[in-house]
Amino acid sequence: MTLKATRQRKSGWPSVGALAGATFTVVTSEMLPVGLLTPISHDLRITEGTAGLTLTVTGLVAAVSAPLLIPALTKFDRRAVLCALMALLTAGNLLAAWSPGFGVMLVARVLVGIGMGGVWAVAASLAVRLVPPRSVGSATSLIFSGIAVASVLGVPAGTYLGELIGWRAAFAGAGGLSLVVLAALALSLPSLPSEGDARLGAMLRLAGVPKVRVGLIVVALIVTGHFAAYTYVRPVLEEVSGVSAGQIGTLLLVYGLFGVAGNFASGAGAARSSRVTLLVLGGTLSATMALMPILGLTTLAAAALLAVWGLAYGGVSVASQAWLLMAAPEAREATSALFAGVFNAAIALGALAGGLAANAAGTTSVLWLGGIFAAGAVLVLTGGNRKGLTNARCSGRRAHRRV
Template sequence: MPLALLALAIGAFGIGTTEFVIMGLLPEVAADFGVSIPTAGYLVSGYALGVVLGAPLMSVLGTRISRKRMLMLLMGLFIAGNLLSALAPSFGVMLTGRVVASLAHGAFFGIGSIVAADLVAPEKKAGAIAMMFTGLTVANVVGVPLGTFIGQSYGWRLTFAAVAVLGVLGLAGVARLVPEMPRPEGVRLRHELAAFRNVQVLLAMAMTVLGFGGVFAAITYLAPMMTGVAGYSAGSVTWLLVLFGLGMVGGNLIGGKFADRALMPLLYVSLGALALVLALFTVTAHHQVAAAVTIVLIGGLGFATVPPLQKRVLDQAAGAPTLASAVNIGAFNLGNALAAWLGGLVIAAGLGYTAPNWVGAVLAGSALGLAFLSSALERRTDARSRVVAGSLPEPAALSAAAVRR
C-alpha cells in the first residue's frame, strides 16, 4: 500500500479520537464550565450536526481546488477547532471549537476516500479505503481510551491539545506523502449534484443511515445497559468499548478485503448478520461473557459495511464523486443521531435498556431490504441494456428485408 494511505490514516485517527473522546470527558467538562451533563451533551450532538452540514459545504469548496490542497485545508480547520476547544474560556467557545473541528470530518473522509481509491489499482480500491478508515477504528481502541485517561488524570484541555498535535502530524503527512492530484477538468458543482439523481447513490446512502444506525442504537446506550442489565461495574464500560473498537478494526479490514471481490454479497451477509446479532443482544445483554462477545460482533459486522458502502457510492457516482462521497460520510453520523433518538424513545417508553437493540435490529434489517432492492433494480437496468443492445440490429435487418421485397 502507498505511504500516502498512512498520512490519511493518521488524519482519520485524530478525527476519530476527537469525535468520540468527549463522551468519556463530559463530567469533567461540565464541572469545569459549571453546566449540567445534558447541556455538556451538546458537545456531542453539535459535533454530529457539524459533520452532517459540513460535509456538503466543504465538498462544494473542494470542487474548486486540488484534492491534496483541500485535504490540507481540512486538517488545518481540524487543528484550529481542537486548539479552540483546548483553550476555550467558556462553554460557548468550547462548543464553537467542536463545530469548527467537525466541519472537516465529512469532507476529509469523503475526499480522502477518493484519493485513497485513486492511489491503487481498480481491484484494490475498497482495500485502500479500508486502510484509511483503519485510522478511525484504531482511534476507538487506542486514541479514545488514552485520551480519556489523559483528560481524567491531567485535565481535559490537555486531551484536545494532544489531538491538535495529531492533526499537525496528519497535515504534515498529507503535505509530504500525498501526491498532487489536480481537480478533474470539467467537473462543476452541477455535475456533483447530478449524482443525487442516481437512485443507486440514494439507496447506498439510505443503507448507510439505516445500517450504521443499527450499530449505534445499541452502542449509544451501552453504559446503562451493561451496568444495569449485565451487572458490569461502571469502570468496566471503558474496556467494553475497547472490545467494540477491536471489532471495528477487524470488521473494517475484512470489509475492505472482500468488498473488492463481492461487494453486494458482503453487504447481504454483514447486514443480515448484524440484524440477527442485534436482536440476540436483547438476550445476551443479561450475561456478562455473552454480552462482551456480542459487543465485538456488533463492532465487526457494523464496520464491515463501511468500505463496501463507501465504494458503492464512489462507483455509482463515478465522474463526479466528491460531494456524494462526503455526504455519505455525513449519512453515517445522521444514522448515529437517528438511532440515538429512537433508542431514547423506547427507553423513555418504559421498555427497558435492552429495547434499543430491537430498534437496531429493525434498522439493520431495513438496510438489508434496501440492499436487495438495489441489486434487483441494477439487474433490471442491466437486462434492459442488454435487450436494447441486442435489438439494435433487428430494425436494420427488417429495413434491409423490406428493401429487398
C-alpha cells in the same frame, strides 16, 4: 497517464498511510464524547442525553459541510485543502479542551464537524489517484481502516486518559494528534489538482441514480441505528451489564480490535459482493443490539457481544463505500461527498434519537431502537429490485457525465 502520474502512483503508499492517519484522527475527534459522556455531563452540569448533543452537532455539521465544501473548493489542490481542514480540526479540539461551558463546547464541536466532513469527503476518493489500479482496493481499505483503528486506539485511549487526568486532556491530545497528521499530509501528499466540476446540482442528480440511492439509504439506516445505541454504550454497559468505570476502556478496546478485523474482512468481501456483505453486516448488527439487554447481563457476556458488534460495524464504511464507488465509478469525489454527508447526518440523527429515547424510556431503549434501524437496512437490501439496480448502471453513466 503521464510518466509523472505513473511514478506518483508507484510511490503513493506513504500518502495512503497519511490519509489513514487523517481518517483515524477525524473519527477519534468526533467520537471522543462516547467514552466521556459521564464526566463531560458532570463537569458542564448537563444530563447525559444533552451531553450526547456534542456528537449530534458534529455529525450534523459534517453532513452539511461534506457536500458543500467539495463544490466550493473545486479549484483548489486537494493537498492544500486537506491540510487546511486538519488545521481547523486542531483548533476545534483545543477549544473543546478549554471550553468553560456547554455553549463553547458546541462551537468547538462545530469546527470539528467542518473539518471532519471535508477530510472524509476528499480522502475517501484519493486512493485511485495514489496507487496502481491493482492496489486501489487495498489502499481504500487502508484509508478506511483509520475509522476502525480509531475505535481501537482513539476512543479507548481517550476514555483511559479521561479517567486518569480528565476529559479535557483527551481533547487536548486529539488536538496535538491533528497537528502531527497535518504535517504528515503536507510532507507525503503530492500535488493533487481537483478532478472535474463537482457541482451541488450534479451531486443531487447523482443521488437520484437508483443504485446510488439504495446505497445511501442503507448507509443512513445502519449508521443511524448504530449510533442510536453506541453513543450511549457507556451508560448501557454500566446499567445493564454492571461494568465499572475502570473497565469501560477495556471493553471499548475489545470492540475496536474486532472492528479493525471487520474492516479488512469486509473489504475483501465487498470486492466480491458488496450487497451480500452489507446484508450480513446489517443483520448481525440488528441481532447483536437486540440481544444486548437480554444476554449481556455480565461483563463477560457484554464483551462477547461487543466483539461481534465491532466485527460487524467495522466493515460498514468500506463495504458501503465499495457499493457507492461501483455505482458511480466516474464520479468518485462527488459520490464520496454524498457518502460522507449521509453518513454523518446519520451519526447526528442516531445520537439525537438515542438521546431522546434514553431520556424518555431509559437506557435500554437505545438498543431496541438501534436494532430496528439496522433491520430496516436489511429489508431495503432484500426488497430491492435487482433488475432496477442492474439497469441503474445505464442511468448512472448519464449522471456521471454531468458531474
